[in-house]
Amino acid sequence: MKLNFKQPSLGGKIEVPGDKSISHRSIMFGALAEGKTVIRHFLKGEDCLSTIDCFRKLGVKIEETDEEIIVHGAGWDGLKEPSSILDTGNSGTTTRLMLGILAGRPFHSVMIGDESIARRPMDRVTVPLASMGADIAGRDNGRFTPLSIRGRKLQTTEYKLPVASAQVKSAVIFAALQAEGESVIIEPEATRDHTEKMIEQFGGTVRREEDRIIIQGGQSFKGTDVYVPGDISSAAFFMVAAAIAPNSEIVLENTGLNETRTGIIDVFKQMGADMTVEKTSSEGEEIGTITIRTSNLKGTEISGALIPRLIDEIPVIALLATQAEGDTIIRDAEELKVKETNRIDTVVDELKKLGADIEATDDGMIIRGKSKLHGGSVSSHGDHRIGMVMAIASLITDGEVELDDHEAIAVSYPEFFEHLNQLVK
Ligand SMILES: O=C(O)C1=C[C@@H](OP(=O)(O)O)[C@@H](O)[C@H](O)C1
Ligand SMILES: C=C(OP(=O)(O)O)C(=O)O
Numbered sequence: 001m002k003l004n005f006k007q008p009s010l011g012g013k014i015e016v017p018g019d020k021s022i023s024h025r026s027i028m029f030g031a032l033a034e035g036k037t038v039i040r041h042f043l044k045g046e047d048c049l050s051t052i053d054c055f056r057k058l059g060v061k062i063e064e065t066d067e068e069i070i071v072h073g074a075g076w077d078g079l080k081e082p083s084s085i086l087d088t089g090n091s092g093t094t095t096r097l098m099l100g101i102l103a104g105r106p107f108h109s110v111m112i113g114d115e116s117i118a119r120r121p122m123d124r125v126t127v128p129l130a131s132m133g134a135d136i137a138g139r140d141n142g143r144f145t146p147l148s149i150r151g152r153k154l155q156t157t158e159y160k161l162p163v164a165s166a167q168v169k170s171a172v173i174f175a176a177l178q179a180e181g182e183s184v185i186i187e188p189e190a191t192r193d194h195t196e197k198m199i200e201q202f203g204g205t206v207r208r209e210e211d212r213i214i215i216q217g218g219q220s221f222k223g224t225d226v227y228v229p230g231d232i233s234s235a236a237f238f239m240v241a242a243a244i245a246p247n248s249e250i251v252l253e254n255t256g257l258n259e260t261r262t263g264i265i266d267v268f269k270q271m272g273a274d275m276t277v278e279k280t281s282s283e284g285e286e287i288g289t290i291t292i293r294t295s296n297l298k299g300t301e302i303s304g305a306l307i308p309r310l311i312d313e314i315p316v317i318a319l320l321a322t323q324a325e326g327d328t329i330i331r332d333a334e335e336l337k338v339k340e341t342n343r344i345d346t347v348v349d350e351l352k353k354l355g356a357d358i359e360a361t362d363d364g365m366i367i368r369g370k371s372k373l374h375g376g377s378v379s380s381h382g383d384h385r386i387g388m389v390m391a392i393a394s395l396i397t398d399g400e401v402e403l404d405d406h407e408a409i410a411v412s413y414p415e416f417f418e419h420l421n422q423l424v425k
Contacts (some may be wrong), residue, residue, distance in 0.1 A: 005424060007245070008425055009245055010250050013250070014423065016416060018228035021093065022229065023042050023043040023286065024047070026039045032057045032079075033073040033202050034043075038070050039068060041227055041254075046417075047412060051093075052069070057082040058086075060074070060078060079101075079105050079107075081107030085111070086192040088171075089411075090382075091113070093167055095113055096171050098111065099149065103149060103151060104152070104178030111146065113145050116383075122143060123143040123146060126142040126147070129154075133153065135290075136150075156180070156182060160188070161186065167215070168346070169325040172185050173215055177215060178216075182217070184212050185213045189308050190260055190308065201284055209419040232257070233261070233313060234399075238252060238423060240317070243297065252289065254289075263308075266310075271298055271299070276343065276402050277289070298320060298326055302333075303330070303349065315343055315347040318347050318389070322369065323370065323396070324370070325370060340385070341383040344365060354390075354397055355373050374398050375398065377401075380403065382405055384410070392420075
Protein backbone atom coordinates (compact mmCIF):
# COMPACT_ATOMS: atom_id res chain seq x y z
CA MET A 1 0.00 0.00 0.00
CA LYS A 2 1.32 3.44 -0.96
CA LEU A 3 0.84 6.21 1.64
CA ASN A 4 1.38 9.72 0.36
CA PHE A 5 -0.20 12.23 2.73
CA LYS A 6 1.89 15.40 2.06
CA GLN A 7 2.23 16.26 5.76
CA PRO A 8 -1.44 17.12 6.50
CA SER A 9 -3.06 18.44 9.65
CA LEU A 10 -5.73 16.39 11.45
CA GLY A 11 -9.14 17.45 12.68
CA GLY A 12 -12.54 16.05 13.63
CA LYS A 13 -14.22 13.66 15.97
CA ILE A 14 -14.28 9.85 15.92
CA GLU A 15 -15.21 6.95 18.13
CA VAL A 16 -12.59 4.21 17.93
CA PRO A 17 -13.83 0.59 17.75
CA GLY A 18 -14.57 -1.46 20.86
CA ASP A 19 -11.84 -2.56 23.24
CA LYS A 20 -10.23 -5.83 22.12
CA SER A 21 -9.57 -7.20 25.62
CA ILE A 22 -13.14 -6.47 26.75
CA SER A 23 -14.67 -7.81 23.52
CA HIS A 24 -12.91 -11.19 23.93
CA ARG A 25 -13.98 -11.46 27.55
CA SER A 26 -17.60 -10.51 26.79
CA ILE A 27 -17.88 -13.54 24.48
CA MET A 28 -16.20 -15.82 27.02
CA PHE A 29 -18.34 -14.76 29.99
CA GLY A 30 -21.44 -14.65 27.78
CA ALA A 31 -20.75 -18.25 26.76
CA LEU A 32 -20.17 -19.40 30.36
CA ALA A 33 -23.18 -17.54 31.76
CA GLU A 34 -26.72 -18.79 31.86
CA GLY A 35 -29.07 -16.88 29.58
CA LYS A 36 -28.68 -14.18 26.99
CA THR A 37 -25.83 -11.67 26.80
CA VAL A 38 -26.21 -8.70 24.44
CA ILE A 39 -22.95 -6.97 23.50
CA ARG A 40 -22.90 -3.49 21.94
CA HIS A 41 -19.89 -1.78 20.31
CA PHE A 42 -18.14 -5.16 20.05
CA LEU A 43 -14.83 -5.08 18.12
CA LYS A 44 -15.28 -7.01 14.89
CA GLY A 45 -11.52 -7.35 14.46
CA GLU A 46 -10.07 -10.67 13.33
CA ASP A 47 -8.87 -11.59 16.82
CA CYS A 48 -12.31 -11.24 18.41
CA LEU A 49 -13.93 -13.02 15.45
CA SER A 50 -11.56 -15.94 16.21
CA THR A 51 -12.93 -16.02 19.76
CA ILE A 52 -16.51 -16.14 18.42
CA ASP A 53 -15.56 -18.92 16.02
CA CYS A 54 -13.97 -21.02 18.79
CA PHE A 55 -17.03 -20.72 21.06
CA ARG A 56 -19.34 -21.64 18.19
CA LYS A 57 -17.25 -24.81 17.74
CA LEU A 58 -17.79 -25.45 21.45
CA GLY A 59 -21.55 -25.49 20.83
CA VAL A 60 -22.44 -21.93 21.92
CA LYS A 61 -25.06 -20.12 19.84
CA ILE A 62 -23.80 -16.65 18.93
CA GLU A 63 -25.78 -14.28 16.70
CA GLU A 64 -24.24 -11.32 14.91
CA THR A 65 -26.07 -8.22 13.69
CA ASP A 66 -24.64 -4.84 12.58
CA GLU A 67 -25.27 -3.37 16.03
CA GLU A 68 -25.03 -6.28 18.46
CA ILE A 69 -23.59 -9.67 19.26
CA ILE A 70 -26.00 -11.94 21.11
CA VAL A 71 -24.51 -14.87 23.04
CA HIS A 72 -26.89 -17.59 24.22
CA GLY A 73 -24.99 -19.06 27.16
CA ALA A 74 -25.95 -22.31 28.83
CA GLY A 75 -23.55 -22.19 31.79
CA TRP A 76 -20.19 -23.97 32.14
CA ASP A 77 -21.84 -27.26 31.15
CA GLY A 78 -23.14 -25.66 27.95
CA LEU A 79 -19.67 -26.06 26.40
CA LYS A 80 -19.42 -29.31 24.41
CA GLU A 81 -16.52 -31.29 23.00
CA PRO A 82 -15.62 -29.69 19.65
CA SER A 83 -15.55 -31.98 16.62
CA SER A 84 -12.91 -29.85 14.88
CA ILE A 85 -9.75 -27.96 15.83
CA LEU A 86 -10.16 -24.59 17.58
CA ASP A 87 -8.31 -22.00 15.49
CA THR A 88 -7.29 -18.94 17.51
CA GLY A 89 -5.73 -17.17 14.48
CA ASN A 90 -3.33 -14.40 15.50
CA SER A 91 -4.79 -13.94 18.99
CA GLY A 92 -2.69 -14.55 22.09
CA THR A 93 -5.60 -13.49 24.31
CA THR A 94 -7.94 -16.08 22.78
CA THR A 95 -5.35 -18.86 23.03
CA ARG A 96 -4.27 -18.20 26.61
CA LEU A 97 -7.65 -17.39 28.17
CA MET A 98 -9.31 -20.37 26.50
CA LEU A 99 -6.65 -22.68 27.94
CA GLY A 100 -7.84 -21.67 31.42
CA ILE A 101 -11.46 -22.41 30.48
CA LEU A 102 -10.86 -25.68 28.60
CA ALA A 103 -8.47 -27.13 31.21
CA GLY A 104 -11.44 -27.71 33.53
CA ARG A 105 -14.13 -28.83 31.04
CA PRO A 106 -14.79 -32.58 30.85
CA PHE A 107 -13.77 -33.12 27.22
CA HIS A 108 -10.87 -33.12 24.78
CA SER A 109 -10.01 -30.17 22.54
CA VAL A 110 -7.16 -29.14 20.25
CA MET A 111 -6.03 -25.58 19.67
CA ILE A 112 -3.94 -24.11 16.89
CA GLY A 113 -3.17 -20.56 15.74
CA ASP A 114 -1.21 -18.86 12.95
CA GLU A 115 2.59 -18.75 12.44
CA SER A 116 2.98 -15.90 14.93
CA ILE A 117 1.00 -17.73 17.64
CA ALA A 118 3.17 -20.82 17.03
CA ARG A 119 6.21 -18.77 18.18
CA ARG A 120 4.60 -17.28 21.32
CA PRO A 121 5.23 -18.94 24.70
CA MET A 122 2.25 -20.83 26.09
CA ASP A 123 4.13 -22.47 28.99
CA ARG A 124 3.54 -19.30 31.01
CA VAL A 125 -0.06 -20.57 31.11
CA THR A 126 0.30 -24.36 30.82
CA VAL A 127 2.75 -24.52 33.79
CA PRO A 128 0.43 -22.87 36.37
CA LEU A 129 -2.55 -24.76 34.95
CA ALA A 130 -0.65 -28.06 35.25
CA SER A 131 -0.03 -27.26 38.93
CA MET A 132 -3.83 -27.12 39.30
CA GLY A 133 -4.12 -30.58 37.72
CA ALA A 134 -4.60 -29.65 34.06
CA ASP A 135 -3.58 -32.12 31.35
CA ILE A 136 -2.28 -30.08 28.41
CA ALA A 137 0.18 -31.40 25.84
CA GLY A 138 1.87 -29.40 23.14
CA ARG A 139 4.92 -28.98 20.98
CA ASP A 140 8.17 -28.67 22.95
CA ASN A 141 6.64 -29.97 26.22
CA GLY A 142 3.56 -27.79 26.08
CA ARG A 143 5.48 -24.61 25.33
CA PHE A 144 3.98 -23.97 21.89
CA THR A 145 0.85 -24.61 19.81
CA PRO A 146 -0.69 -26.88 18.63
CA LEU A 147 -1.99 -27.76 22.08
CA SER A 148 -4.17 -30.68 23.11
CA ILE A 149 -6.27 -30.23 26.24
CA ARG A 150 -7.85 -33.12 28.14
CA GLY A 151 -10.21 -31.35 30.51
CA ARG A 152 -10.10 -32.52 34.14
CA LYS A 153 -11.26 -31.59 37.61
CA LEU A 154 -8.95 -28.80 38.80
CA GLN A 155 -7.51 -27.95 42.22
CA THR A 156 -7.15 -24.52 43.79
CA THR A 157 -3.87 -22.65 43.61
CA GLU A 158 -1.83 -19.92 45.23
CA TYR A 159 0.13 -18.61 42.28
CA LYS A 160 2.52 -15.68 42.06
CA LEU A 161 2.79 -14.43 38.49
CA PRO A 162 6.42 -14.45 37.32
CA VAL A 163 5.61 -11.97 34.51
CA ALA A 164 3.20 -9.03 34.55
CA SER A 165 0.59 -10.54 32.22
CA ALA A 166 -3.17 -10.11 32.24
CA GLN A 167 -3.45 -13.12 29.94
CA VAL A 168 -1.72 -15.42 32.43
CA LYS A 169 -3.70 -13.93 35.32
CA SER A 170 -6.98 -14.39 33.44
CA ALA A 171 -6.23 -17.99 32.40
CA VAL A 172 -5.52 -18.89 36.04
CA ILE A 173 -8.70 -17.05 37.11
CA PHE A 174 -10.80 -19.10 34.64
CA ALA A 175 -9.24 -22.31 35.99
CA ALA A 176 -9.72 -21.17 39.62
CA LEU A 177 -13.42 -20.49 38.91
CA GLN A 178 -13.77 -24.20 38.13
CA ALA A 179 -11.86 -25.55 41.18
CA GLU A 180 -13.43 -26.40 44.52
CA GLY A 181 -12.42 -23.80 47.14
CA GLU A 182 -10.48 -20.55 47.18
CA SER A 183 -7.53 -19.66 44.94
CA VAL A 184 -5.13 -16.76 45.31
CA ILE A 185 -3.26 -15.10 42.45
CA ILE A 186 -0.49 -12.70 43.38
CA GLU A 187 0.31 -9.98 40.92
CA PRO A 188 3.68 -8.24 41.46
CA GLU A 189 2.62 -5.43 39.13
CA ALA A 190 -0.97 -4.46 38.32
CA THR A 191 -2.15 -5.54 34.86
CA ARG A 192 -5.45 -4.86 33.09
CA ASP A 193 -8.34 -5.96 35.30
CA HIS A 194 -11.13 -6.47 32.75
CA THR A 195 -11.58 -10.13 33.73
CA GLU A 196 -12.11 -9.22 37.39
CA LYS A 197 -14.54 -6.42 36.44
CA MET A 198 -16.48 -8.75 34.17
CA ILE A 199 -16.83 -11.46 36.84
CA GLU A 200 -18.76 -8.88 38.87
CA GLN A 201 -20.73 -7.65 35.89
CA PHE A 202 -21.94 -11.23 35.27
CA GLY A 203 -23.04 -11.63 38.90
CA GLY A 204 -19.93 -13.32 40.35
CA THR A 205 -17.51 -12.18 43.04
CA VAL A 206 -13.78 -11.54 43.24
CA ARG A 207 -11.79 -10.01 46.10
CA ARG A 208 -8.72 -7.86 45.73
CA GLU A 209 -6.40 -7.41 48.73
CA GLU A 210 -3.41 -5.31 47.67
CA ASP A 211 -1.54 -7.48 45.17
CA ARG A 212 -3.68 -10.60 45.86
CA ILE A 213 -6.69 -11.58 43.77
CA ILE A 214 -8.92 -14.07 45.58
CA ILE A 215 -11.28 -16.28 43.61
CA GLN A 216 -13.91 -18.61 45.00
CA GLY A 217 -14.39 -21.68 42.81
CA GLY A 218 -17.73 -23.07 41.68
CA GLN A 219 -19.26 -19.73 40.65
CA SER A 220 -21.95 -19.50 38.03
CA PHE A 221 -22.72 -16.42 35.95
CA LYS A 222 -25.84 -14.74 34.63
CA GLY A 223 -26.15 -13.32 31.10
CA THR A 224 -26.22 -9.52 30.94
CA ASP A 225 -25.89 -6.47 28.66
CA VAL A 226 -22.35 -5.31 27.89
CA TYR A 227 -21.30 -2.02 26.31
CA VAL A 228 -17.70 -2.21 25.10
CA PRO A 229 -15.87 1.15 25.41
CA GLY A 230 -13.56 2.35 22.63
CA ASP A 231 -10.12 0.73 22.76
CA ILE A 232 -7.52 3.13 24.18
CA SER A 233 -4.87 0.99 22.48
CA SER A 234 -6.47 1.91 19.12
CA ALA A 235 -7.07 5.54 20.16
CA ALA A 236 -3.31 5.76 20.88
CA PHE A 237 -2.50 5.84 17.15
CA PHE A 238 -4.62 8.93 16.53
CA MET A 239 -3.49 10.56 19.78
CA VAL A 240 0.07 10.33 18.50
CA ALA A 241 -0.99 11.43 14.99
CA ALA A 242 -2.65 14.62 16.27
CA ALA A 243 0.24 15.41 18.63
CA ILE A 244 2.90 15.22 15.88
CA ALA A 245 1.02 16.61 12.85
CA PRO A 246 0.91 20.42 12.45
CA ASN A 247 -2.20 22.51 13.31
CA SER A 248 -4.21 19.54 14.51
CA GLU A 249 -6.98 18.94 17.03
CA ILE A 250 -9.00 15.74 17.26
CA VAL A 251 -11.62 14.40 19.66
CA LEU A 252 -11.88 10.70 20.56
CA GLU A 253 -15.26 9.96 22.12
CA ASN A 254 -16.34 7.01 24.31
CA THR A 255 -12.78 5.84 24.89
CA GLY A 256 -12.08 3.34 27.67
CA LEU A 257 -10.22 4.98 30.57
CA ASN A 258 -9.70 2.00 32.89
CA GLU A 259 -6.77 2.98 35.18
CA THR A 260 -4.90 -0.22 34.31
CA ARG A 261 -4.83 0.91 30.66
CA THR A 262 -4.17 4.65 30.80
CA GLY A 263 -0.38 4.60 30.98
CA ILE A 264 -0.33 6.34 27.60
CA ILE A 265 -2.19 9.33 29.06
CA ASP A 266 0.41 9.55 31.84
CA VAL A 267 3.18 9.50 29.22
CA PHE A 268 1.50 12.22 27.14
CA LYS A 269 1.34 14.37 30.30
CA GLN A 270 4.99 13.59 31.16
CA MET A 271 5.98 14.68 27.65
CA GLY A 272 4.00 17.92 27.93
CA ALA A 273 1.29 17.13 25.36
CA ASP A 274 -1.59 19.53 24.77
CA MET A 275 -4.44 17.24 25.79
CA THR A 276 -7.65 17.16 27.81
CA VAL A 277 -9.34 14.06 29.20
CA GLU A 278 -12.91 14.20 30.41
CA LYS A 279 -14.59 11.24 32.13
CA THR A 280 -18.17 10.68 31.03
CA SER A 281 -19.04 7.45 32.87
CA SER A 282 -17.56 5.53 35.80
CA GLU A 283 -19.94 2.58 36.04
CA GLY A 284 -18.00 -0.65 35.56
CA GLU A 285 -15.42 0.29 32.96
CA GLU A 286 -14.58 4.02 32.98
CA ILE A 287 -15.24 5.90 29.74
CA GLY A 288 -14.43 9.41 28.53
CA THR A 289 -13.46 11.85 25.80
CA ILE A 290 -9.86 12.58 24.86
CA THR A 291 -9.04 15.79 23.00
CA ILE A 292 -5.54 16.14 21.64
CA ARG A 293 -3.78 18.94 19.80
CA THR A 294 -0.43 19.50 18.09
CA SER A 295 2.11 19.47 20.90
CA ASN A 296 5.61 20.61 21.79
CA LEU A 297 6.89 17.40 23.34
CA LYS A 298 9.87 16.63 25.51
CA GLY A 299 11.64 13.28 25.91
CA THR A 300 10.88 11.12 28.93
CA GLU A 301 11.64 7.86 30.71
CA ILE A 302 9.12 5.00 30.68
CA SER A 303 9.74 2.02 32.98
CA GLY A 304 8.56 -0.07 35.94
CA ALA A 305 4.89 -0.24 36.90
CA LEU A 306 3.98 2.00 33.95
CA ILE A 307 4.96 -0.68 31.40
CA PRO A 308 1.99 -3.09 31.84
CA ARG A 309 -0.34 -0.07 31.69
CA LEU A 310 0.81 0.78 28.14
CA ILE A 311 2.46 -2.38 26.83
CA ASP A 312 0.68 -2.41 23.44
CA GLU A 313 1.19 1.35 22.96
CA ILE A 314 5.00 1.27 23.16
CA PRO A 315 5.55 0.96 19.38
CA VAL A 316 3.51 4.10 18.67
CA ILE A 317 5.06 5.91 21.67
CA ALA A 318 8.43 5.23 20.00
CA LEU A 319 7.19 7.17 16.96
CA LEU A 320 5.94 10.00 19.21
CA ALA A 321 9.37 10.17 20.86
CA THR A 322 11.11 10.69 17.50
CA GLN A 323 9.41 14.11 17.40
CA ALA A 324 10.11 15.20 21.00
CA GLU A 325 12.89 17.49 22.20
CA GLY A 326 15.58 15.29 23.79
CA ASP A 327 15.89 11.57 24.41
CA THR A 328 13.27 9.05 25.47
CA ILE A 329 14.33 5.89 27.27
CA ILE A 330 12.07 2.84 27.55
CA ARG A 331 13.13 0.14 30.05
CA ASP A 332 11.62 -3.02 31.64
CA ALA A 333 9.73 -3.84 28.44
CA GLU A 334 11.20 -7.30 27.59
CA GLU A 335 7.62 -8.55 27.19
CA LEU A 336 7.56 -6.78 23.81
CA LYS A 337 9.79 -9.56 22.49
CA VAL A 338 6.98 -12.16 22.77
CA LYS A 339 4.13 -10.25 21.12
CA GLU A 340 2.90 -10.80 17.52
CA THR A 341 6.50 -9.96 16.52
CA ASN A 342 9.54 -9.04 18.58
CA ARG A 343 8.25 -5.48 18.83
CA ILE A 344 11.55 -4.03 20.08
CA ASP A 345 13.26 -5.19 16.89
CA THR A 346 10.44 -4.56 14.43
CA VAL A 347 9.67 -1.01 15.55
CA VAL A 348 13.36 -0.06 15.72
CA ASP A 349 14.15 -1.57 12.30
CA GLU A 350 11.13 -0.12 10.54
CA LEU A 351 11.37 3.41 12.02
CA LYS A 352 15.08 3.48 11.15
CA LYS A 353 14.15 2.90 7.50
CA LEU A 354 12.32 6.27 7.63
CA GLY A 355 15.29 8.06 9.22
CA ALA A 356 14.48 7.79 12.94
CA ASP A 357 17.37 7.88 15.41
CA ILE A 358 16.39 4.88 17.53
CA GLU A 359 18.31 2.05 19.13
CA ALA A 360 17.20 -1.27 20.63
CA THR A 361 18.34 -2.22 24.15
CA ASP A 362 17.92 -5.52 26.02
CA ASP A 363 14.69 -4.42 27.66
CA GLY A 364 13.45 -1.52 25.57
CA MET A 365 14.82 1.25 23.37
CA ILE A 366 16.42 4.67 23.27
CA ILE A 367 14.91 7.24 20.93
CA ARG A 368 16.61 10.52 20.08
CA GLY A 369 14.14 13.26 19.33
CA LYS A 370 13.53 15.83 16.59
CA SER A 371 14.24 13.41 13.72
CA LYS A 372 13.18 14.48 10.26
CA LEU A 373 11.51 11.42 8.78
CA HIS A 374 11.69 10.59 5.07
CA GLY A 375 9.77 8.20 2.83
CA GLY A 376 10.72 4.57 2.27
CA SER A 377 9.58 0.97 2.07
CA VAL A 378 8.49 -0.63 5.34
CA SER A 379 6.53 -3.66 6.50
CA SER A 380 4.11 -4.53 9.28
CA HIS A 381 5.77 -7.97 9.50
CA GLY A 382 2.23 -9.26 9.95
CA ASP A 383 1.89 -7.30 13.21
CA HIS A 384 -1.19 -5.04 13.31
CA ARG A 385 0.33 -2.51 15.72
CA ILE A 386 3.56 -2.16 13.70
CA GLY A 387 1.44 -1.63 10.55
CA MET A 388 -0.48 1.21 12.22
CA VAL A 389 2.71 2.86 13.56
CA MET A 390 4.12 2.99 10.04
CA ALA A 391 0.87 4.38 8.59
CA ILE A 392 0.84 7.15 11.23
CA ALA A 393 4.55 7.84 10.60
CA SER A 394 3.72 8.44 6.92
CA LEU A 395 1.71 11.53 7.96
CA ILE A 396 4.93 13.37 8.80
CA THR A 397 7.39 11.92 6.28
CA ASP A 398 8.88 13.95 3.53
CA GLY A 399 8.00 11.55 0.68
CA GLU A 400 5.94 8.43 0.12
CA VAL A 401 5.82 5.43 2.45
CA GLU A 402 5.23 2.04 0.88
CA LEU A 403 3.70 -0.23 3.55
CA ASP A 404 3.86 -3.96 2.96
CA ASP A 405 1.34 -6.32 4.59
CA HIS A 406 -1.06 -3.59 5.76
CA GLU A 407 -3.86 -6.21 5.92
CA ALA A 408 -2.62 -7.27 9.37
CA ILE A 409 -4.21 -4.08 10.76
CA ALA A 410 -7.66 -5.75 10.57
CA VAL A 411 -6.63 -7.89 13.56
CA SER A 412 -7.54 -5.06 15.96
CA TYR A 413 -8.74 -2.07 13.87
CA PRO A 414 -10.61 -2.94 10.63
CA GLU A 415 -11.79 0.70 10.19
CA PHE A 416 -8.29 2.16 10.66
CA PHE A 417 -7.78 3.61 7.16
CA GLU A 418 -11.37 4.85 6.98
CA HIS A 419 -10.86 6.76 10.25
CA LEU A 420 -7.44 8.01 9.15
CA ASN A 421 -8.86 9.41 5.90
CA GLN A 422 -11.73 10.98 7.84
CA LEU A 423 -9.34 12.84 10.18
CA VAL A 424 -6.81 13.96 7.57
CA LYS A 425 -7.47 17.54 6.36
O1 LIG B 1 -5.36 -9.73 28.58
C1 LIG B 1 -5.40 -9.10 27.51
O2 LIG B 1 -6.47 -8.87 26.90
C2 LIG B 1 -4.13 -8.60 26.93
C3 LIG B 1 -3.00 -8.57 27.71
C4 LIG B 1 -1.68 -8.13 27.22
O3 LIG B 1 -0.89 -9.27 27.00
P1 LIG B 1 -0.02 -9.98 28.17
O4 LIG B 1 -0.92 -10.56 29.16
O5 LIG B 1 0.75 -11.05 27.44
O6 LIG B 1 0.86 -8.89 28.70
C5 LIG B 1 -1.78 -7.34 25.92
O7 LIG B 1 -0.52 -7.20 25.34
C6 LIG B 1 -2.73 -7.98 24.94
O8 LIG B 1 -2.86 -7.19 23.80
C7 LIG B 1 -4.12 -8.14 25.54
C1 LIG C 1 -0.35 -8.42 21.97
C2 LIG C 1 -1.54 -8.23 21.43
O1 LIG C 1 -2.58 -9.15 21.40
P1 LIG C 1 -2.61 -10.70 21.69
O2 LIG C 1 -1.61 -11.01 22.76
O3 LIG C 1 -4.02 -11.00 22.09
O4 LIG C 1 -2.27 -11.40 20.39
C3 LIG C 1 -1.88 -6.89 20.87
O5 LIG C 1 -3.06 -6.71 20.51
O6 LIG C 1 -1.03 -6.00 20.75
